[in-house]
Amino acid sequence: WLHDVGKYSDDFQKYLRECDAAKHGIGKAPKPGSAEHKVAGTRLALEILPAVVKHIIAPCVLGHHGGLNAKPETESAVGRAEEGAKSSQSLAKSIECALIDFPQLTTASPDQGAIPAISTMPSERNAARMHLEMLTRFVFSCLVDADSLDTETHFSEEKKELRLRTALQDVAREWLEILQRQQTVLQEGAEKAALTPKSKIVSRVRREVYAACLEVGKQPSGVFSLTVPTGGGKTRSGLAFALSHAAEHGSTRIIYAAPYTSIIDQTADAFREILGPDAVLEHHSAVEPRMADRDEEGDQAESAFEQRRRLSAENWDAPLIVTTTVQLLESLFSNRTTRCRKLHNIAGSVIILDEAQTLPPHLLTPLLCGLRALVEQFDVTLLLSTATQPAFEGETLYSRGLPSITPIVADPSAHFEALVRVQYRVVPEIWEWKQVAAEMRRLPSSCLTILNTKKDAMALLDELKEDTRPIFHLSTLLCGAHRRQVLSQVKAAFIAEAAGGSPVFVVSTQVVECGVDMDAPRVLRACGPLDRVIQAAGRCNREGKRPVEESEVVIFRTEANAAPPGNYRTGMDVTNAMILEANGLLDFHSPQVATDYFARLYGILGESGRDKKEVQYDRRRWDYPEVARKMRLIEDDTVPVLVPYHQDSVQEADWSKKEFEVLVQELRDRADAARFGQGRGSIMTRDLWQRIQPLTVAIFQTEVARLKQTTLEELVPEQLYLWRGNYDQLTGIGNSVQCGISNLYSVSSLMS
Numbered sequence: 001w002l003h004d005v006g007k008y009s010d011d012f013q014k015y016l017r018e019c020d021a022a023k024h025g026i027g028k029a030p031k032p033g034s035a036e037h038k039v040a041g042t043r044l045a046l047e048i049l050p051a052v053v054k055h056i057i058a059p060c061v062l063g064h065h066g067g068l069n070a071k072p073e074t075e076s077a078v079g080r081a082e083e084g085a086k087s088s089q090s091l092a093k094s095i096e097c098a099l100i101d102f103p104q105l106t107t108a109s110p111d112q113g114a115i116p117a118i119s120t121m122p123s124e125r126n127a128a129r130m131h132l133e134m135l136t137r138f139v140f141s142c143l144v145d146a147d148s149l150d151t152e153t154h155f156s157e158e159k160k161e162l163r164l165r166t167a168l169q170d171v172a173r174e175w176l177e178i179l180q181r182q183q184t185v186l187q188e189g190a191e192k193a194a195l196t197p198k199s200k201i202v203s204r205v206r207r208e209v210y211a212a213c214l215e216v217g218k219q220p221s222g223v224f225s226l227t228v229p230t231g232g233g234k235t236r237s238g239l240a241f242a243l244s245h246a247a248e249h250g251s252t253r254i255i256y257a258a259p260y261t262s263i264i265d266q267t268a269d270a271f272r273e274i275l276g277p278d279a280v281l282e283h284h285s286a287v288e289p290r291m292a293d294r295d296e297e298g299d300q301a302e303s304a305f306e307q308r309r310r311l312s313a314e315n316w317d318a319p320l321i322v323t324t325t326v327q328l329l330e331s332l333f334s335n336r337t338t339r340c341r342k343l344h345n346i347a348g349s350v351i352i353l354d355e356a357q358t359l360p361p362h363l364l365t366p367l368l369c370g371l372r373a374l375v376e377q378f379d380v381t382l383l384l385s386t387a388t389q390p391a392f393e394g395e396t397l398y399s400r401g402l403p404s405i406t407p408i409v410a411d412p413s414a415h416f417e418a419l420v421r422v423q424y425r426v427v428p429e430i431w432e433w434k435q436v437a438a439e440m441r442r443l444p445s446s447c448l449t450i451l452n453t454k455k456d457a458m459a460l461l462d463e464l465k466e467d468t469r470p471i472f473h474l475s476t477l478l479c480g481a482h483r484r485q486v487l488s489q490v491k492a493a494f495i496a497e498a499a500g501g502s503p504v505f506v507v508s509t510q511v512v513e514c515g516v517d518m519d520a521p522r523v524l525r526a527c528g529p530l531d532r533v534i535q536a537a538g539r540c541n542r543e544g545k546r547p548v549e550e551s552e553v554v555i556f557r558t559e560a561n562a563a564p565p566g567n568y569r570t571g572m573d574v575t576n577a578m579i580l581e582a583n584g585l586l587d588f589h590s591p592q593v594a595t596d597y598f599a600r601l602y603g604i605l606g607e608s609g610r611d612k613k614e615v616q617y618d619r620r621r622w623d624y625p626e627v628a629r630k631m632r633l634i635e636d637d638t639v640p641v642l643v644p645y646h647q648d649s650v651q652e653a654d655w656s657k658k659e660f661e662v663l664v665q666e667l668r669d670r671a672d673a674a675r676f677g678q679g680r681g682s683i684m685t686r687d688l689w690q691r692i693q694p695l696t697v698a699i700f701q702t703e704v705a706r707l708k709q710t711t712l713e714e715l716v717p718e719q720l721y722l723w724r725g726n727y728d729q730l731t732g733i734g735n736s737v738q739c740g741i742s743n744l745y746s747v748s749s750l751m752s
Contacts, residue, residue, distance in 0.1 A: 001102050002045050002061050003143060006037030008094040038062050039081040040094035042074065048106055055622070056132060060140040064147060068140055068335040068624035129620045134373045136622070137332075141343035145315045148341065162308050168253050168319035172246040175275050179240060182274055183210060198421060198544035205415050206233035209408075213237040216408045217244025221381040223405045225392040227412040228385075229419040230538025234354075235270055238385050241408065242350040245381055252348035255321045257328040259358045260514050265484070267354075268322040281309060281318035284327055310687070316342040325353065326633045332370050333615075333631035335624035347378040355514050356384040356392070357531055360633055361567045361602065365611040366619065368401030375403055383408075387538060388531045388594060397602050397610070413591045421541040422523075423548055426584040427556040433463040439524060439554060441467070446494060446503040448520035450510065450536045452528050452563045452572070458734050460507050467505065471730065474508040478732035481694040482645040483511065491518050498545065512539060519543055524554045527579070528563065529571025530597040534588060553588075555579075567605075574600050638698035641712065642667075643723040643733060645695060663692065664722060667715045683716050697723070697733055711736055 006012060015035035022029035042062040046054050059074045069077070082088045099105060153160045187207055194200040209228050216224065217240065226241065228234040242254040256271075258264055261284055268282045312318040328351070331339045351374070359367050374380035384392055384405070392398045392405055399405055409415065431439075437460065440447040451457050454475050464471055472490050474483055493504045503521075510528075512518065513535040519542040525533055533555060541551035557576075563569045574597060579586050587593055602610065613630040644660055670683045704712065704721070711725030725736045 001098070001105055002041035002057065003064055003147065004037070005041035005044055005094050005098040006039060008097040009035075009037065009040065009090045010093075011035045011090065012037050033065065036081075038064060039078055040091050040098075043078045043081075043091060044095050044098065044105065046075070046078065052132065056136045056139055059136060059622075059624070060143050063140065063335070063337075063624075064143055065337065067337055068136070068340070070625060071622040126616075126620050129622070130369065130616070131373065131377065133619050133622050133624075133627075134332075134370065134377060137334075137340055137624075138344050138347065138378065141340045141345075144337045145341045145344065148314070159307075159311060162304060163311050163317065166319050168246050169250050171319055172243055172251070175279070176240070176243040176247050179236070179243060179274055183236065183240070196545060196547075198548070201418050202231060202421075202544045205229075205419055206237075209233055209415070210237045210240055212408050213241035214244050216406070217241040218248045219245075219406065221245075221249060221375070221379055223375055223382045223384065223402050224408055225405050226383055226385045226408045227392065228387060228409070229412075229416045230387045230535070231421070231542045231544070232387075232415060232419060234385055234387065235267055236274070238352045238354070238383060239271065239274070241383060242352060245350050249381075250348075251350045251381065253316070253319050253321060253345065254350045254352070255316070255323065255328065255346065256352045256354065257323050257325045258354040258514075259325045260511070261324065261480070263354060263514055263516070264322055264324060266517055271320065271322065275320070278305065279320055281312050281316070281321045282323075283313040283316070283321060284324045314338075314341060316345045325359070329359075329367060329370065330628075330631060330633060332374075333366070333627050335628040346374065346380065348380070350381045350383065352383045352385055354385045355387070356398075357386050357388050357598075358514065361605050361610060362612040363610075363615065363631065363633065364397060364602075365401065365607075366615040366631065368398065369616065369619075372402050388534055396598065416589065416591060419544070420589055421544045421546075421548060422537050422551045422553045424537070424586075424588045425552055425554050426579055426586065427554060428584050430559050431556050432559065433459050436460055436524065436556065436558070437463040437467075439556075440464070440505055441469075443522065444503060445521040446497050446505070447522045447524060448506040448508065448512070448518070448539055449524040449526075450508050450512065450539075451526045452509070452568075454509055454734065456526065456558065456560070456562055457507050457509055458731065461731060461734075464505060464507070470502070470504045472504060472506045473730050473732075473734075474506065474511050475732075475734075476509070476511065476698065477734040477737070479643050479645050479695050479697050482732065484694075487512075487516065487518070494519050494521070497521070517542070519545075521546060521550070522552050522554075524556060527555055527557050527561075527572060527576055529568060529601075530575045530578070530588075530594065531571070533575065534594070537588070570604060571597075571601055574604070637701050639701060639704060639719070639721060640693075640696040641699055641721045641723050641733070642692055642695055642715065643697050643727050645727055645732075660695070663695075664715070667692075667720070667722075671715060671717075684719065692720070696720075699733070699737055703737055707737070 007016075012035040015030050018027060018030045021027050038061060042058050045058040045061055048054075049057055055071065059068050059071070062074050062077055063069055081091060149160075187203065187210075190203045190206070191200070194203050205228075209226075209232055213226065224241070226234065226238060228237065238256070239254075242251075242256075245251060246254060256267060258267060264282065264284055268280050271280045331342060332346075334340050353371075371382060375382055382402075384398065386392065392407075436449065440449060449460060451460065454477055457473065457475050457477075461471070461473055470493070472486055472493075474486055474490070476483075478486065490504070490506055493501070497503055498519075506512075506520070510532060513532055516539065518539050520539050521541070523536055523540040525536040527533070533553075537553045540553055541548070563572045578593070578597065578600075615627055615630050618626045618630065642664070644657075646657055646660060667683075667688075674683045699707070707725075708714070711723060713722040713724055714720075715722050723733060725733070727733060728735055
């Protein structure tokens with residue numbers, strides 16, 4: 001009601017009449033949103049609601065189209081509107097009419113049971129203010145979603161009918177039974193196929209972890225940790241926990257969030273394989289809409305499935321959502337309508353936060369505070385999942401920043417010891433690239449080498465260029481569609497080698513480390529943060545089918561010792577120091593080593609370093625725009641470049657040359673139309689961004705000026721470029737750009 005008070009004004013009534021007349025061919029339709037209608041309801045909220053409640057409701061009413069404003073702006077917006085006599089009279093008239101038609105506005109008594117009083121004690125006052133700050137976002141989410149759905153129903157009954165109506169409560173037990181049946185078949189098959197003692201142990205650990213997840217999932221809502229070594233069946237077991245909990249407690253939905261889209265792709269495919277193709281809502285920047293048949297004029301018609309997926313992604317109204325950590329947590333601290341619209345549907349859910357130890361350390365304090373709010377205020381059950389033991393065990397920042405954490409596996413160290421599948425070797429001397437290449441060639445088996453930067457990857461590829469062995473390269477110098485194609489080829493090559501095929505070389509940055517299901521015979525890892533080194537080891541002898549003594553992870557340093565700046569560099573320095581202190585004999589299998597590493601890392605950062613941008617200060621002031629601006633998990637100064645990855649490809653690419661040319665021409669046509677008066681905002685749509693995203697490579701802004709004269713064509717001013725140079729099937733654009741000290745954190749397309 002308060003949201004609509006301003007629609008009583010003469011200006012808004014005139015706007016409605018003009019809209020209606022234009023529908024019948026009379027006059028020109030007014031510009032959408034040209035009749036202001038939000039200030040009257042804001043003023044009325046400030047006048048009639050109790051002290052604390054009005055500071056929740058008023059900013060929601062004022063920002064229901066443009067976003068939540070800072071607290072002072074909410075009050076000053078009303079003051080500015082009252083300055084003119086005409087606008088002041090309009091406000092008064094709107095409020096008078098509203099109170100006549102809806103006297104409940106003055107008699108409604110909001111339930112204040114969930115709204116704390118602002119204490120006089122500083123610590124309690126700060127906690128209460130942040131409680132209210134988060135509560136405001138969820139109320140805001142309710143409002144903007146209801147407003148959007150009402151508008152959609154008015155204009156399009158077809159969209160209303162397309163929206164998914166499946167509730168998790170209706171399918172949780174059925175899905176759990178499906179998972180149980182498949183798990184039984186899978187375990188029986190694995191036990192029969194286990195030919196080595198280690199593979200039998202792998203099968204046993206997976207069975208034990210799965211059973212523990214089913215049992216602990218029945219417990220009441222709270223915070224749980226699932227610490228499982230790489231290859232321990234974490235994905236299926238995490239789903240078992242969530243479904244068990246949902247079946248027992250009626251959870252609203254399951255939200256699986258991971259840091260990288262490489263994990264997301266695999267997980268979404270795994271969930272679809274278990275529960276069916278329509279069960280999963282995948283929501284992140286790399287989602288490719290299904291290509292429907294084009295009509296004679298070249299227009300693309302969305303399938304009903306894709307329309308349902310897109311509509312459900314707007315507000316996460318689906319039983320099972322697979323998304324990125326960035327999408328989930330940046331939305332939690334956002335002030336924008338599109339991002340906040342989904343928040344109220346997070347309430348009552350089960351969230352699986354995979355590889356949770358990868359949360360940016362410089363934002364760790366506000367992130368943990370936000371997660372705590374989900375559990376304590378909104379009945380969320382949180383599962384912290386990791387393959388880096390023991391990120392959550394003992395007295396850690398996670399245990400201090402969250403409610404009591406219940407481990408699903410009581411003694412994960414036993415599983416880590418049982419699943420030792422590799423041996424580590426630390427190289428004491430500094431290597432040149434020719435020595436790295438020589439180590440890769442030393443044995444006849446395949447070798448995966450993981451480096452800290454793209455520049456290092458290019459240097460090693462150059463050293464290997466004369467080798468006759470097949471070479472693969474994985475980094476963000478390749479577009480997403482190309483990386484997926486190469487990753488599929490690499491996996492196939494490793495499997496073929498195990499059956500007697502030829503060995504290969506793979507040179508990669510960290511894009512393969514977290515959650516990528518590949519099983520390399522040997523791994524070389526440039527020294528980096530300890531958790532990254534352990535993740536890299538998880539790509540070696542993953543299934544335990546090779547002897548441990550033949551599955552080596554070699555840790556080396558180069559003279560350049562390059563690393564991305566910030567927390568990554570700090571983590572690498574801590575690891576180097578620990579290796580030196582142990583005289584090169586650091587036991588990477590020991591749980592205590594991981595404990596020491598995280599303690600040192602967070603100790604170096606200090607309390608201020610864990611909230612480096614002072615987000616909590618802005619949250620206490622209810623400065624929603626400033627919080628949203630600071631809570632960017634990825635600091636990105638890159639621009640997307642559309643690349644012809646099908647160019648010169650000997651493989652069958654996902655995109656043909658003709659399809660690529662049609663897409664480029666569509667972009668040019670839109671840009672030309674915008675230049676003739678339709679405005680820049682009309683060039684790109686969300687669907688168009690989704691279509692092109694898998695075909696883009698991100699380059700730094702500093703590179704744009706240099707390349708504009710030769711290899712870049714500006715398709716959308718300052719937003720999108722077309723690559724006019726050579727796109728190499730091994731190095732992507734790596735031969736044409738200056739690879740700086742960067743890693744996947746600088747490319748939001750991998751994480752958002």
